[in-house]
Amino acid sequence: MRAFSYERPASIEAAAQAAAGMDGAKFIAGGTNLLDLMKLEIERPTHLIDVNRLGLDRIEATPEGGLRIGALVRNTDLAADERVRRDYALLSRALLAGASGQLRNRATTAGNLLQRTRCPYFYDTNQPCNKRLPGSGCSALAGFSRPLAVVGVSDACIASHPSDMAVAMRALDAVVETVRADGTTRSIPIADLHRLPGDTPHIEHVLEQGELITAVILPKPAGGKQIYRKVRDRASYAFALVAVGAVVQPDGTGRVAIGGIAPKPWRKEAADAELPNGAKAAAAKLLEGARPTDDNAFKLTLVERALSAVLSEARG
Amino acid sequence: MQSPGAIEISRRDLLAASAATVTVVSAHSLSHAQTKATTESQSTKVTFKVNGESRELRLDNRTSLLDALREHLHLTGTKKGCDHGQCGACTVLIDGRRANACLTLAVMHEGDSITTLEGLGQPENLHPMQAAFVKHDGFQCGYCTPGQICSSVAMLEEIRANIPSHVTRDLTAPAEITSDEIRERMSGNICRCGAYSNIVEAITEVAGRKA
Ligand SMILES: Cc1cc2nc3c(=O)[nH]c(=O)nc-3n(C[C@H](O)[C@H](O)[C@H](O)COP(=O)(O)OP(=O)(O)OC[C@H]3O[C@@H](n4cnc5c(N)ncnc54)[C@H](O)[C@@H]3O)c2cc1C
Ligand code: SF4
Ligand code: FES
Ligand code: FES
Helix, strand or coil, X not given: CCCCEEECCCCHHHHHHHHCCCCCEEEECCCCCHHHHHHCCCCCCCEEEECCCCCCCCEEECCCCCEEEECCCEHHHHHHCHHHHHHCHHHHHHHHCCCCHHHHHHCEHHHHHHCCCCCHHHHCCCCCECCCCCCCCECCCCCCCCCCCCCCCCCCCCCCCCCCHHHHHHHCCCEEEEXXXXXXXXXXXXXXXXXXXXXXXXXXECCCCCCEEEEEEECCXXXXXXXXXXXXXXXXXXXXXXXXXXXXXXXXXXXXXXECCCCCCXXXXXXXXXXXXXXHHHHHHHCCCCCCCCCCCHHHHHHHHHHHHHHHHHHC | CCCHXXXXXXXXXXXXXXXXXXXXXXXXXXXHHHHHHHHHHCEEEEEEEECCEEEXXXXXXXXXXXXXXXXXXXXXXXXXXXXXXXXXXXXXXECCEEEEHHHCEHHHHCCCEEECHHHHCECCECCHHHHHHHHCCCCCCCCCHHHHHHHHHHHHHHHHCCCCCCCCCCCCCCCCCCHHHHHHHCCCCCCCCCCHHHHHHHHHHHHHHHC
């Protein structure tokens, strides 16, 4: 691990200012992704700003009838919150399907959203990888790509976004609140937070250097049956090959977001509109323009089947 | 909880101090002063409790909580398996909650209370979970065992605190202690020797005794 300086700012404003104009500065929350990558020198911050004690660890009701989830709320506490279990079961389920009890106790809402891909070549510093080393090439295209993305990909990168929580947040129309170094704030719909790789796969989200996530807002409860179905190589403690997060209303309408198949949680309005017509029709819309490899083409079938299982569970 | 301002020397103070010095010295000293400031700011003083005892350390910022415990405080009960959050051998309790000590920095734990296997019980005075692991042969080589024991003690508390799991059927009903629940909730602790069945038996016995 490279050496770095460390600070624990006293306020949210101070935290955002501390990172401004310092390219090597990074926020550290739970540290479960950042430290993992720092040990491998894939992440090499020169300065760490610890945002753990800024009072961002609360879940509050909003005047609109939704919830404001502090950026530092731990995954365990979010999944266990009574309001979330009752009104946003999809979110609890997605969180509980991810990582382990120990990791969820440390992992935070913001850190989870910004966690980086699990592409094996991103982790293997001996291999070319455009995300890790821009311009070096993509080893996954002709390599082991079974866990990687089939939609939203580019010739430069086919990495998938690993988060379970983000899939639920996408289906629930969450909005990310941030504060920038100059003190201004903005609200970013989760759909716009992550970027597709294009020819700059190393740029993964729209946040500026030093822009601190302060909260994630959930609109008022969506109702319906809320189901998260994660398909993986082990029954526990494994990343998703395909995950379906759905809210299905009694009349068959609803919304669906998919994990494991794209560089960001994947949702299509056209697919939501097809939900009453069944899994095949909705999956076709979700997978439009898919560019699978030989290794991961199975995901096309798996999306339809997992969605089909979710829709029949919702009816049952 | 510790106030955020308590860090002994902040990077800003150091940079400000070196900047003040260099206004009166040569360019050569300038680079020297900055290098010095950088090296010093790469360590931080931290005070936390370990197994009830207050410990004060000045540590390179890179030191994981795991390395602080093992290399600096010589509490070698906590094991290093993967050092990447994948095996659970390093599980300790931070303010009563289980966590992977390899994926957190020691300097982030100012004012926290850490409990390691040594703090749960000692050979002459075993924690009930330690005794149950011995009784049920909940190990072979024993390398994963400290992590398994710390994890299982905190895991039972999580069930009592009504924290749900992936296999909890009804999110609005109280969490239950079943074998399925124990297996799912312990999935962050890998045992290369495959002592899982006996581990579940040990935990089940302790859970039943306390329930
Ligand atoms: C073995 C293992 C298995 C896992 N399995 C799963 C799984 O099955 N499903 C899953 O979804 N995840 C899984 N994870 C990933 C885990 O969920 C993430 O590591 C965790 O959510 C990251 O949160 P954190 O708070 O620890 O982030 P950190 O590591 O602290 O930070 C991650 C990134 O977010 C940035 N950041 C943090 N907070 C803020 C903020 N407030 N504002 C702006 N930027 C910020 C940091 O600078 C950093 O770039 C697994 C991890 C491990 C190690
Ligand atoms: S898919 Fe993306 S992350 Fe993986 S090797 Fe290619 S460029 Fe790197
Ligand atoms: S050593 Fe920490 S999880 Fe393996
Ligand atoms: S007892 Fe050997 S690894 Fe678990």
